[in-house]
Amino acid sequence: MGKILEIAARNLLRYRRRTLLTSLLVVIGIAAVLLFVAITGSFKALMIGQITDSMLGHLQVHRRGYVASIESLPLNLNMPPQMAAQAVKALDGNPDVEAYAPRIKFGAMFSNFTETTSVRVNGVDPERENLVTPLLAGRQLDGERGGALVKRGQILVPVLVARGLQVKAGDTVVLVTTNKDGSVNGKTFVIRGTLESATGPGGRDGYIHIEDARELLRMTEPEVTEFAVRIKRQEQAERVTAVLVDELAGVKNKQGGPALEVHPWQRLTPFANIANMIDVLTLAIKVMLVSIVLVAIMNVMVMAVYERIREIGTIAAIGTPPRRILALFLIEGLLLGVLGSAVGTAVSLAGIYALNVWRISYSFGQQEGLLLAPVIGVQDVVSIAGMVIVVAVLASLQPAWKASRMDPITALRHV
Amino acid sequence: MSLVSAVQLAKTYRAGDVDVPAVRGVDFAIEPGSFVAFVGPSGSGKSTLLNMIGCLDKPSSGRLTVLDTDVATLDRRAGAEFRGRHIGFIFQDFNLIPVLTAYENIEYPLMMVQNWPQARRREQVMGLLSAVGMADQAAKRPDQLSGGQKQRVAVARALVANSKLVLADEPTANLDHDTAYRIIGLMRKMRDELKTTFVFSTHDPKIMREAEVTFMLEDGRLAQNSGSAHHG
Numbered sequence: 001m002g003k004i005l006e007i008a009a010r011n012l013l014r015y016r017r018r019t020l021l022t023s024l025l026v027v028i029g030i031a032a033v034l035l036f037v038a039i040t041g042s043f044k045a046l047m048i049g050q051i052t053d054s055m056l057g058h059l060q061v062h063r064r065g066y067v068a069s070i071e072s073l074p075l076n077l078n079m080p081p082q083m084a085a086q087a088v089k090a091l092d093g094n095p096d097v098e099a100y101a102p103r104i105k106f107g108a109m110f111s112n113f114t115e116t117t118s119v120r121v122n123g124v125d126p127e128r129e130n131l132v133t134p135l136l137a138g139r140q141l142d143g144e145r146g147g148a149l150v151k152r153g154q155i156l157v158p159v160l161v162a163r164g165l166q167v168k169a170g171d172t173v174v175l176v177t178t179n180k181d182g183s184v185n186g187k188t189f190v191i192r193g194t195l196e197s198a199t200g201p202g203g204r205d206g207y208i209h210i211e212d213a214r215e216l217l218r219m220t221e222p223e224v225t226e227f228a229v230r231i232k233r234q235e236q237a238e239r240v241t242a243v244l245v246d247e248l249a250g251v252k253n254k255q256g257g258p259a260l261e262v263h264p265w266q267r268l269t270p271f272a273n274i275a276n277m278i279d280v281l282t283l284a285i286k287v288m289l290v291s292i293v294l295v296a297i298m299n300v301m302v303m304a305v306y307e308r309i310r311e312i313g314t315i316a317a318i319g320t321p322p323r324r325i326l327a328l329f330l331i332e333g334l335l336l337g338v339l340g341s342a343v344g345t346a347v348s349l350a351g352i353y354a355l356n357v358w359r360i361s362y363s364f365g366q367q368e369g370l371l372l373a374p375v376i377g378v379q380d381v382v383s384i385a386g387m388v389i390v391v392a393v394l395a396s397l398q399p400a401w402k403a404s405r406m407d408p409i410t411a412l413r414h415v
Numbered sequence: 416m417s418l419v420s421a422v423q424l425a426k427t428y429r430a431g432d433v434d435v436p437a438v439r440g441v442d443f444a445i446e447p448g449s450f451v452a453f454v455g456p457s458g459s460g461k462s463t464l465l466n467m468i469g470c471l472d473k474p475s476s477g478r479l480t481v482l483d484t485d486v487a488t489l490d491r492r493a494g495a496e497f498r499g500r501h502i503g504f505i506f507q508d509f510n511l512i513p514v515l516t517a518y519e520n521i522e523y524p525l526m527m528v529q530n531w532p533q534a535r536r537r538e539q540v541m542g543l544l545s546a547v548g549m550a551d552q553a554a555k556r557p558d559q560l561s562g563g564q565k566q567r568v569a570v571a572r573a574l575v576a577n578s579k580l581v582l583a584d585e586p587t588a589n590l591d592h593d594t595a596y597r598i599i600g601l602m603r604k605m606r607d608e609l610k611t612t613f614v615f616s617t618h619d620p621k622i623m624r625e626a627e628v629t630f631m632l633e634d635g636r637l638a639q640n641s642g643s644a645h646h647g
Contacts, residue, residue, distance in 0.1 A: 010514035319499020
């Protein structure tokens with residue numbers, strides 16, 4: 001086997017320029033794909049992290065029908081305490097759940113006493129919310145920092161609302177809202193700070209303490225609009241959702257159907273579509289890479305067989321078994337694939353390192369200064385390099401097969 | 416027992432709609448250890464006969480046995496195995512593998528066909544390199560060798576697997592006269608030392624005279640023979 005490898009390598013070196021050009025094509029292809037996967041993967045991970053860790057959590061539990069009418073923030077679809085307790089029991093019992101936080105969501109009028117605008121408000125348990133959305137505190141641009149995310153009587157105001165109404169940290173404002181019975185109530189708050197906008201639903205919400213929310217909404221019992229849940233492995237959101245759906249299936253509504261529903265983050269934000277599009281683009285780029293490798297290596301191997309017909313005739317005449325002739329040419333293709341993959345991977349890793357050293361920043365929506373930090377996993381490198389090597393061998397198969405089946409007399413007569 | 420035996424051996428090629436007879440019902444036998452030449456002008460059927468003896472081609476009719484094996488019964492794989500085990504080839508254009516050194520070219524059949532262990536290969540190859548006078552050229556590649564040196568390497572390659580029969584199709588056609596004589600002399604010397612049967616084709620009357628047994632071919636038929644071989 002070692003000698004066959006050596007002979008194959010020497011045959012490749014026989015046509016140095018052609019081997020170099022073909023390898024270069026494979027190198028450029030694999031480097032481009034790995035860089036693309038690293039950059040888009042970094043962008044995707046960053047955006048998913050932003051969305052889940054500063055707003056949504058990895059999944060959410062709602063009363064059935066709430067998500068379908070989420071735009072109107074319906075208060076009549078809050079979970080009553082008994083239902084919320086059953087959700088808590090399921091969440092406490094699930095080993096994949098790292099933390100969860102209850103929220104009350106509602107729409108309110110936000111006033112600086114001279115101007116008014118509408119705002120979506122989240123009533124949160126500051127300590128639990130910190131565990132579920134650890135990046136939320138980092139979105140606070142000014143004002144009082146440290147300690148609880150928000151204290152009783154304080155509000156975190158979305159920066160666009162603060163700018164529009166020209167209010168700042170320390171100012172007193174008022175929230176006016178209508179509860180589910182139609183009763184209007186108002187409460188003054190001190191602005192703790194302004195919150196940077198984030199991409200996706202909830203990216204321009206205000207935050208108050210959950211007890212203030214209950215007081216403002218005149219709740220007679222501690223209702224919950226949603227539980228935001230953080231799980232141990234974000235990529236398992238769909239699986240954990242399915243498990244929780246099963247576990248909560250016993251909580252019935254008056255019609256005897258499930259009273260609660262669970263949604264992973266992908267179902268709660270349109271960014272999931274962008275993430276899917278990135279995956280489709282990545283697949284398309286991989287298909288292009290496969291095509292490039294296939295055509296390039298098949299071309300070079302067809303040429304190699306054509307140029308060595310007499311040589312093939314000679315080795316066949318002296319008794320070389322067809323399978324060994326097949327192996328000789330397959331190994332040439334394999335070596336081209338391995339060489340291209342190795343150099344391409346090295347180039348792409350160097351490129352990824354350089355991009356991390358240069359610390360390139362970019363904007364996405366209203367978010368600025370996002371840092372491009374491409375990373376590539378061993379699994380991606382191995383799967384893409386492996387795919388290229390397999391395709392290289394497959395591309396050599398037809399020419400190698402042709403060589404192994406060649407009639408020695410015809411081959412020896414070839415001019 | 417003859418090493419090669421042909422009875423009413425014929426080969427016809429099809430060129431479009433026309434049948435072209437290359438060998439027309441020849442009978443001959445070649446004894447072990449003989450030094451045989453098939454002689455005749457271009458197109459007389461010499462190469463076709465050698466190809467059939469070498470199991471590279473199959474007869475259209477008649478019977479051809481080589482080492483007691485009916486070559487018509489060998490399929491592609493069995494034919495390759497039979498050639499690798501029993502027959503060595505020397506070609507007009509030397510046909511050495513350009514990426515291999517002289518040593519590696521000779522070693523090739525032992526490594527790629529016979530799977531000999533390395534130590535045994537080395538001993539066999541070095542012995543043959545010395546026997547053909549190429550020991551000092553072992554590390555050179557074919558493009559660094561003269562025509563005569565290449566053919567010496569080819570002779571060694573044909574003999575390296577202890578072949579019982581060596582077939583050489585016009586082995587001296589691309590060599591100058593002196594070199595051609597030396598190559599024929601080398602082949603004869605190897606025959607004497609190893610008792611291997613050599614069968615070669617030529618159209619050169621001077622080279623022809625070096626053979627112990629000569630078969631004259633004309634238009635696919637045996638015209639006459641000389642020496643001790645049988646002619647039907």
